[in-house]
Amino acid sequence: MTRKQLTLSEQLMHSTVRIECVLGNGSISTGTGFIYYYYFGEVLLAFIVTNKHVVEGAVSFRTRITCADEDLNPLFKEHFIWETSNFERDLVMHPDPDIDLCLVSMIDLVGKMSHEGRTPFIRNLGSQYIPIENELFDGIEDITMIGYPNGLWDQINNLPIIRRGITATHLNRNYNGKEEFVIDAACFPGSSGSPVFLIDENGYNDRSGNIIIGAPRFKLLGILYAGPLTTAEGEITVQNIPTRNVPIARTKVMMNLGYVIKSHKLNDFEAIVAAKYLSS
Structure with a gap:
């Protein structure tokens, strides 16, 4: 197989993730996030961008990522489910309390996928x-x-x-x-x-x-x-x-x-x- 060329619109369909948060009362809320990279020289850090109110009151955060094959094509029916409750490690709030934005670090997500021999198929956004x-x-x-x-x-x-x-x-x-x-x-x-x-x-x-x-x-x-x-x-x-x-x-x-x-x-x-x- 060879790597398939995707149009811009097709790539953007892999830039977002569906967020599920389990709240303190056991109910589940859903929201949207998208993958965004920050570049620091040769180092890049990946995050999921969403709103503060999406994660407010959550005790755990869950999403799923489409996996890629050896040619880095999407495996549409193969997904990796990632969940975290370590908000101190993974969550970054916007410093302005009036700006409803936050980041969720993907370091743990990518590390766990790599440990299982899986490659994420994601299309990131950046500055x-x-x-x-x-x-x-x-x-x-x-x-x-x-x-x-x-x-x-x-x-x-x-x-x-x-x-x-x-x-x-x-x-x-x-x-x-x-x-x-x-x-x-x-x-x-x-x-x-x-x-x-x-x-x-x-x-x-x-x-x-x-x-x-x-x-x-x-x-x-x-x-x-x-x-x-x-x-x-x-x-x-x-x-x-x-x-x-x-x-x-x-x-x-x-x-x-x-x-x-x-x-x-x-x-x-x-x-x-x-x-x-x-x-x-």
């Missing part, structure tokens, strides 16, 4: 995909979100659910003064932590009206964490995207809008990661 400072976007951009709404996924092939929408606020502005933006897309429980991408595989129109043919554009725009709800009385409240399907008052309805933390906030973890995992 090279974060928009550069002052990069200009149009007022409305198409977006793609990958995750596990309502905990749904192709469990036989270990593949996520892909959804599309548009930006609902301008990417070059901070929505209500926060380093985030809003998307027009259906955001359900289990979608917390979903990466939001701008993907133009075959070209795009720039802000000057020029048609850029054959030049792909790919950006990690941000991470979904919350969305507004409306009540029968017209009151609008903001709520973290739930991690469980629990009964809510019928008068509260999601507005099919999502609040997204801008991806450059992932850069805030670099110094913390270096101090925790490279200092010894």
